[in-house]
Amino acid sequence: MPRLPTPLTLPDGGHDDGRGGERDHENTATHHDDNTPHGPGNTQGRHPGKQPRKHPGARRRGALARGESATAWAFISPSVLVILGLSVVPVLWSLLLSFQADDLVTPSRWVGLDNYRALAQDPHFSQAVGNTLLYTVLYVPLSIGLGLFLALVLNRRIRLVGFYRTLIFVPFVVSATAQGVLFSFILDPEFGAANSLLQHLGVSPQGFLTDPGQAMFVLVAISLWSGTGFCVVVLLAALQDVSPSLIEAARLDGAGRWHLLRHVTLPALTPVTVFLLLWQTINALQVFDLVYVTTKGGPLGSTTVIVYFIWEQAFKNFTAGYGAAAAYALALALLVVGGVPRLLRARANRRTEGAAR
Amino acid sequence: MTATTPSARTESMTPAGSPGAAGPRRTRLRLPFSAWHLLLAPLSLLFAVPLIWLLLSSVMSDAEINRFPAALWPARIDLGGYGYVLGNAMFPRWFANSLIVSTVAVASNLLLGALGGYAFARMRFAGSRVLLVLMLATMVIPFQLTMIPTFLVMKRLGLIDTLGALIVPSLVTPFAVFLLRQFFLSLPRELEEAAWIDGCSRLRVLFLVVLPLSRPALSTVAVLTFLTTWNDLTWPLIAINHDTQYTLQLGLTTFQGQHHTRWSAVMAGNVITVLPVLLAFLFAQRSFIQSITNSGLKG
Numbered sequence: 001m002p003r004l005p006t007p008l009t010l011p012d013g014g015h016d017d018g019r020g021g022e023r024d025h026e027n028t029a030t031h032h033d034d035n036t037p038h039g040p041g042n043t044q045g046r047h048p049g050k051q052p053r054k055h056p057g058a059r060r061r062g063a064l065a066r067g068e069s070a071t072a073w074a075f076i077s078p079s080v081l082v083i084l085g086l087s088v089v090p091v092l093w094s095l096l097l098s099f100q101a102d103d104l105v106t107p108s109r110w111v112g113l114d115n116y117r118a119l120a121q122d123p124h125f126s127q128a129v130g131n132t133l134l135y136t137v138l139y140v141p142l143s144i145g146l147g148l149f150l151a152l153v154l155n156r157r158i159r160l161v162g163f164y165r166t167l168i169f170v171p172f173v174v175s176a177t178a179q180g181v182l183f184s185f186i187l188d189p190e191f192g193a194a195n196s197l198l199q200h201l202g203v204s205p206q207g208f209l210t211d212p213g214q215a216m217f218v219l220v221a222i223s224l225w226s227g228t229g230f231c232v233v234v235l236l237a238a239l240q241d242v243s244p245s246l247i248e249a250a251r252l253d254g255a256g257r258w259h260l261l262r263h264v265t266l267p268a269l270t271p272v273t274v275f276l277l278l279w280q281t282i283n284a285l286q287v288f289d290l291v292y293v294t295t296k297g298g299p300l301g302s303t304t305v306i307v308y309f310i311w312e313q314a315f316k317n318f319t320a321g322y323g324a325a326a327a328y329a330l331a332l333a334l335l336v337v338g339g340v341p342r343l344l345r346a347r348a349n350r351r352t353e354g355a356a357r
Numbered sequence: 358m359t360a361t362t363p364s365a366r367t368e369s370m371t372p373a374g375s376p377g378a379a380g381p382r383r384t385r386l387r388l389p390f391s392a393w394h395l396l397l398a399p400l401s402l403l404f405a406v407p408l409i410w411l412l413l414s415s416v417m418s419d420a421e422i423n424r425f426p427a428a429l430w431p432a433r434i435d436l437g438g439y440g441y442v443l444g445n446a447m448f449p450r451w452f453a454n455s456l457i458v459s460t461v462a463v464a465s466n467l468l469l470g471a472l473g474g475y476a477f478a479r480m481r482f483a484g485s486r487v488l489l490v491l492m493l494a495t496m497v498i499p500f501q502l503t504m505i506p507t508f509l510v511m512k513r514l515g516l517i518d519t520l521g522a523l524i525v526p527s528l529v530t531p532f533a534v535f536l537l538r539q540f541f542l543s544l545p546r547e548l549e550e551a552a553w554i555d556g557c558s559r560l561r562v563l564f565l566v567v568l569p570l571s572r573p574a575l576s577t578v579a580v581l582t583f584l585t586t587w588n589d590l591t592w593p594l595i596a597i598n599h600d601t602q603y604t605l606q607l608g609l610t611t612f613q614g615q616h617h618t619r620w621s622a623v624m625a626g627n628v629i630t631v632l633p634v635l636l637a638f639l640f641a642q643r644s645f646i647q648s649i650t651n652s653g654l655k656g
Binding site for chain 1: 594634
């Protein structure tokens with residue numbers, strides 16, 4: 001945020017239709033489209049000592065009210081068209097599809113709740129749900145835990161620490177496709193470097209992604225390689241916001257390292273950790289690219305996750321209605337996971353900083 | 358200079374990493390560097406090794422790679438993989454496609470995001486609140502819920518199998534609109550008022566006054582848009598069939614499927630896919646990190 005001379009940043013009662021209004025919900029509700037935020041009564045009411053400014057633009061602004069609304073619509077209509085057009089329409093269409101049989105080519109046929117009924121009995125779907133949950137339950141806590149450990153270790157002023165941070169974060173910008181291709185090479189059971197290394201160590205060669213008992217764990221490990229850096233960066237930023245005076249005070253009170261961590265640092269990280277928990281969970285439940293590139297859901301369906309299942313139904317088997325039903329089932333699950341804390345947080349946010357979410 | 362030396366000395370005398378800092382000092386073996394390096398260096402190397410291996414294997418010969426146990430270091434630099442990928446495969450074409458899609462997405466997210474964000478931040482019009490809430494609500498819709506109908510929409514528009522199908526859905530995201538709106542709200546209004554009084558139109562105020570002050574927010578939008586469009590596989594996989602229209606990600610995974618014995622070429626293609634993002638990251642690291650924490654802490 002650019003720093004500006006303080007007089008410029010002082011809140012001005014006459015200009016609260018945007019900023020002040022956000023801060024105070026009731027206030028905005030009473031504002032209508034009247035375009036008279038510069039009324040002298042308004043300004044005087046808030047700042048009795050202040051000269052009611054004769055705003056040269058005020059009258060012109062009133063005259064231009066209609067033009068302003070037209071300009072505003074010209075500004076937002078492309079965004080509205082793209083964003084709402086490609087979200088509201090598909091969401092409703094998806095709901096419709098989930099009650100239909102559709103092969104993406106010929107006209108669809110209404111089948112009522114058949115898709116959902118079939119879904120409930122489909123062992124492949126329940127396997128996909130199980131696999132997704134296994135992935136999520138492993139990946140989310142491990143990425144946050146590992147991220148927290150690394151952030152704590154990296155949060156000190158020693159030489160090269162910036163270099164270490166860079167190395168740990170770099171995998172995050174590598175696409176899931178590139179990760180998948182790279183690791184199917186490294187973990188290739190026949191020629192891969194991993195098995196070469198294991199042989200040097202005297203361990204028998206492993207199947208990795210071709211072994212149904214290992215594949216999911218290997219995928220979690222690959223995701224940890226790339227996803228931990230994100231947690232580290234977010235947690236480091238939060239760590240650096242922990243007030244040094246707080247730590248100093250605790251230290252003066254005789255708190256040791258462990259107590260400092262347990263009673264000062266970790267509590268300060270709670271909000272960010274909750275955010276990460278949510279964010280990582282939502283991402284983990286939607287994992288697809290890595291699975292598509294490495295295992296294509298195999299071996300023996302051991303890595304078929306929900307989104308892969310949906311993709312397979314819709315674009316490989318051409319049973320789009322069935323896929324849409326699966327997507328709705330997953331969306332409901334996500335809504336429960338993501339919606340409730342989000343709602344709580346939004347309320348808390350509005351109370352503290354007034355950001356409209 | 359001389360005044361700062363003593364304090365600098367005392368600082369280096371209290372090693373941040375010494376676990377005994379709170380208790381009595383024990384005599385111990387003194388390392389010429391902080392003990393934390395013993396932990397951090399191998400750990401961070403662990404994260405770097407796969408990428409180093411990627412680079413190394415892309416300049417190995419296939420004979421070296423297909424030996425078991427594989428060579429861990431190339432005997433000599435062999436650019437055969439790159440030659441194959443740039444000559445026989447369509448990587449240059451896919452690179453261009455990815456570049457077109459990402460560039461258009463970044464430019465249009467900046468433009469449409471700024472216009473939309475500015476309207477929501479500063480202009481009053483009927484329904485602005487409802488629209489904003491509606492747009493924000495779309496941020497929580499998971500992609501797999503919309504992907505099947507989006508495919509059908511693109512099909513109706515006749516865009517399937519063209520770059521248009523990749524560009525249209527990424528023209529503008531609610532994230533860009535919302536992030537820029539929040540940033541514009543944090544700017545002081547007075548500067549705009551002055552320009553407004555001077556007779557500037559809203560558009561001119563936005564471009565001449567507001568946007569020059571908004572570089573941090575604009576770079577966040579640019580960085581994250583580039584990262585997500587460049588790295589995306591799911592949507593190209595659905596929307597594109599013909600290999601002339603592939604993006605790099607889609608091309609790479611297809612190429613790997615067809616050439617699983619030519620690992621050096623696959624790795625060369627992989628380097629080409631990763632390199633633009635990697636270079637962008639290394640050159641604009643601060644901006645990347647800032648963007649991630651911005652989106653992370655506010656998302």
